[in-house]
Amino acid sequence: MxxxxxxxxxxxxxxxxxxxxxxxxxxxxxxxxxxxxxxxxxxxxxxxxxxxKKKSESTWVKVVEEAKVTNEPQEFKFNIHQIDGWYVSDPEQTAWITKDEQGNYFALSPVCKHLGCTIGWNTEKNNEYVCPCHGAHYTMDGKNLSVAPKPLDEYDLKVESGWIYLGPIKANTRV
CATH class of the missing domain: 1.20.5 (Single alpha-helices involved in coiled-coils or other helix-helix interfaces)
Structure with a gap:
């Protein structure tokens, strides 16, 4: 070695x-x-x-007794419970509810389709919805007559046990 x-x-x-x-x-x-x-x-x-999270089915909100609704549009306020991610709130909403000659109830959104102002009924004594911001006019059914490019949106509506319930907003089906 x-x-x-x-x-x-x-x-x-x-x-x-x-x-x-x-x-x-x-x-x-x-x-x-x-x-x-x-x-x-x-x-x-x-x-x-x-x-x-799965989207839940649309919730219906109890708004007004059926007997209180007339052929003249009336403004009704209601609160919706909404969850936006982790934020929970109960914002106040408004709807113009009326019934037509056939007795069918319908509810329109008060938001003008021109620039989003809030419309009023018959403020110019012309039996039309009028927007105070830029003068948009709508018929009782929500059809746009001037300024606004589209008709007023409509709420889903159902009647149960003498009460009117409103659901989500949708495009106008009356015009």
Whole structure:
């Protein structure tokens, strides 16, 4: 056996051990990643959950007794319960409710289709809806006569147990 072989055999075996510095950096890095995940995952869930929620069927809101509605449009206010992501509110809405010659009830949105102002009924003594902002005029059925490009929107409406219920707004079906 040569000297070289003997030196090779007597050389201390080099182990692949972790140094203190490596141990500390792995430990601190792991702890930091764990804490970052703990903060980030709830934020991601908060942002994504409302998007993934199934849309519920439209809710009907009890607005007025059927007996109170006449052939002359009347303004009725009501509150809707709405959930927008995590924000829950009960904003007040308005509808012009009337019945036609055949006794069918219908409800129109008060929002002018020109620039979104609130319309009023018969303010110029002409049996028309009139917008005070820019002079848009509509018939009792919501048909646009001047200024506005479209007819007034209509609410879904149903009658149950002597009460009128309103649902979501839709395009006007009367004109």
């Amino acid at each position: 040569s000297n070289h072989d003997q030196e090779k055999n007597h050389r201390p075996v080099k182990r692949n051990e972790m140094s203190r510095r490596q141990f500390l950096s792995y430990t601190l890095g792991g702890a930091t990643a764990f804490m970052a995940a703990g903060v980030t995952l709830p934020m991601i869930r908060f942002a994504v959950d409302p998007i993934l």
